[in-house]
Amino acid sequence: MNEFEHQNETTRRSFMATAARTLLGVQLLPLVGGESAAAAPISGARAKSVIYLFMSGGMSHVDTFDPKPRKKDVMGPLETxxxxxxxxxxxxxxxxxxxxxxxxxxxxxxTSRQGAHEQGSYIMHTSYAMRGTVKHPSLGAWALKLGGRLNPEIPGYVAIDSSPETTGGGFFGAKFSAAPIGSPSEGLKDSHRPGSVEKDAFDRRLALADRLNRQFHQRYQNADVEAYQELYKEAVRLMNSEDLKAFNLNDEPESARKLYGGGRFAQGCMLARRLVEHGVRFVEVQLGGWDTHYDNFAGIEGRCQEFDQAYPALLQDLADRGLLESTLVVVATEFGRTPEIKAEHNNGRDHHPSAFTCLLAGGGVKGGFRYGSTDAKGEKVKENPVEVQDFNATIAHALGVPHDKVVMSPSRRPFRFADQGKPVLEVFA
Known part of the structure; x- marks a missing residue:
């Protein structure tokens, strides 16, 4: 696709989305993409869904899940x-x-070689380094492309409080992008017929849009129009679906709200549980604020307060509902923080991609298990290094989708879920 065609493509998409909101009162979100039926999973796979909790900013490994109790110069005032x-x-x-x-x-x-936020986050989400010539699909897009949707009535991929730059469909197209949720308490926007639009008027507008699309397609044989016709149909089906209630946190009892806590991240985790319960394949929830260049210890305390109620609540809630074995819960971040404490930065820590920590739970993964280690200071990987691509291949393996399946981009270049990564099979029970 040349630059002129790309601009036309963007203009067409913008026009169709605007028309949907103007004529119908709904938004054509990328929430209905993906194959409608799941592909046959790899033998032994247990996970049906992924909840991907991304700690944006670079979570300090030595202050959280790789503490060094014998190194006061590393731990500062924190205990283990x-x-x-x-x-x-x-x-x-x-x-x-x-x-x-x-x-x-x-x-x-x-371990990673990407020490800047944008690049580090991008490779964690896509398995590939950033390139100006291609936009790579995110992990959720890959999961949807290779694994299919579990529930054809609602989105297969949802991102809560997350960046569209790292939750897109890439060269798979917009239909594989995440359906974005801003505030978890507000649910999925533009998914109901506005009260000001009567059903008869809505049906007339839908029929008019469908007729215009068909007439245009008959004259110009444009693939985009055909695709958007299907999007209209899917959007209307979602509006009428019983499963739309999955996005409504008001249905949660007070006991659940108390369990998770009241913060935005907590609500995102509670919504993620509701979504996988209703058959959403991949849900991302982001918790930002981990960029602790300055005053690391105050920043860590604040971030951990939010994490420390919501994360264990999510695991326990999934376990109590019999969903943990079929749901892989991932905690990921773009890199760690330096073991050295920067006194000149009010006891801050800088970026440290060469050694950091991520978590896996559920989905057939061993619980109470530690894989790999760092040296005495947490500065370098000591044993069993895990590259970003290996970690992402492990996610694919848990889901039962082929991490090494080659998919050709529109420019006829080969890509895989995890590039050249290999799953870490030792983490599975």
């Missing part, structure tokens, strides 16, 4: 807590999380 799992320790602000570590696999040997 034992957890419910042998040989797994956590930072002092993760007291509730310590009680569910028997359900968690801690990958202490993550």
């Amino acid at each position: 807590l034992p957890s419910k799992a042998d040989d797994i320790f956590v930072g002092q602000h993760l007291r509730r999380t310590a009680d569910v570590m028997d359900k968690v696999c801690v990958v202490n040997s993550m």
